[in-house]
Amino acid sequence: GQMTGAETPGGAFDPGEASAGSIMGVAVDTSGSVWVTMHMQSRPFYKFSDALENHYASEVTTAFGSEPGLAVDAEDNLYFRNSPGYTKVNSSGEALANPFSGDEHAVGVAVDPAGGEVYLDNVESIEAFSLSGAPIESCLGASTGCFGVGHLSFSRGVAVDASNGTVYATDGTQNDVSVFEAFVQPGVGVGGLSEQLPRSVTLNGSVNPEGKPV
Numbered sequence: 001g002q003m004t005g006a007e008t009p010g011g012a013f014d015p016g017e018a019s020a021g022s023i024m025g026v027a028v029d030t031s032g033s034v035w036v037t038m039h040m041q042s043r044p045f046y047k048f049s050d051a052l053e054n055h056y057a058s059e060v061t062t063a064f065g066s067e068p069g070l071a072v073d074a075e076d077n078l079y080f081r082n083s084p085g086y087t088k089v090n091s092s093g094e095a096l097a098n099p100f101s102g103d104e105h106a107v108g109v110a111v112d113p114a115g116g117e118v119y120l121d122n123v124e125s126i127e128a129f130s131l132s133g134a135p136i137e138s139c140l141g142a143s144t145g146c147f148g149v150g151h152l153s154f155s156r157g158v159a160v161d162a163s164n165g166t167v168y169a170t171d172g173t174q175n176d177v178s179v180f181e182a183f184v185q186p187g188v189g190v191g192g193l194s195e196q197l198p199r200s201v202t203l204n205g206s207v208n209p210e211g212k213p214v
Contacts, residue, residue, distance in 0.1 A: 001037065007056035008046050009185065013038075024071025025080060030113050035065045037080050039160060044093075045070075045078055062093040073131060081107070088133075101133040102140060107156055114162040115182075121158040124214040125149045126169055126180070147180055 005013035005021070013036075014021035020040035027035045032050030044061040048054035060078065069083040074090040085099025086109050101120065108121030117136060118129045125146040128137040139146040147167075149154070154173040160166070165182030192204060 001053045003034070003054050005036075005046065005056075008059065009042055010046075024066055025068045027072045027078075029072045029076060030074045035070060035072050037070045037078075040065055043147065044078075051147070053183075060089070060091060060093045062087075062089050062095075062180075064089070064095070064098070069107065069109050071109045071111040073111045073118075077109055077131075079109045079111060079118065081109070094193050095142065097133050101127075101135065101138070102128075103127065105195060108158045110158045110160045110167070112160045112162050115165050117159075117160075119158050119160055119167055121155050121169060122200070123155055126155070126158055127168060143200065152178060156200050194203045 005011065010021065012021075015024055016022055017039070020038065021043055022039045023036055024039045025037040029035065034050065034054055036046045036048070038044070044059040046059050047057045049057050064080075064082040064087050067083060069081040071078075071079040071084070077088055077096060078087050079086050079100060082098070084104035086103070086106050088093060088097040088100045100118070103120050103122070106122055106127070108118035110119045111117070112119070115131040115146055116131050118131060118189060120127045120129065125139065127135070127139060127150045128145040129135055137144050137147055140149050152169055152171050155169045155171050157170040159168045161168075167180040167182075169178045169180070196202075
């Protein structure tokens with residue numbers, strides 16, 4: 001099928017990169033609905049059904065313009081490029097973070113609704129943040145740095161597989177897509193006391209390096 005925008009109150013989408021009604025970003029939420037962002041702030045974000053022929057469902061108007069790039073989380077919060085950096089707004093169009101995470105240089109965004117993480121593409125690296133913008137793997141102050149440094153050289157797009165946390169990043173210079181597997185924290189299980197002294201105790205425990213339930 002094809003979404004033409006003819007059903008929307010704003011009329012059909014416009015061809016051409018410079019037009020106010022041209023499409024600049026597309027994303028799919030956890031319910032399967034398709035979101036589309038337009039080129040200029042005079043046009044809202046449109047939501048379409050997940051039917052075979054997508055039907056106009058609703059829209060969100062914001063005070064911000066947008067550039068290529070769009071993501072949506074499980075609460076229908078929208079993340080879109082609004083130079084500098086990415087802006088996060090709620091389903092009513094109210095700004096929750098501008099720029100999101102304080103990053104003013106990101107050119108791509110992806111949201112993992114299952115893991116609750118937002119990935120920002122910074123051309124030569126990928127950074128991970130919580131949905132609130134707290135750094136997880138970031139060059140902006142996290143305990144672990146951003147990833148892809150020294151490997152990516154011209155990445156302009158990022159995506160994440162919510163089923164396993166795998167991150168995909170394009171690289172225009174190398175003409176390929178890099179795949180980054182999710183880091184899994186080791187699982188630790190603690191049993192009952194085996195010995196207790198006045199100033200110490202001995203615990204029975206086990207560590208599972210693969211992070212699976214113990």
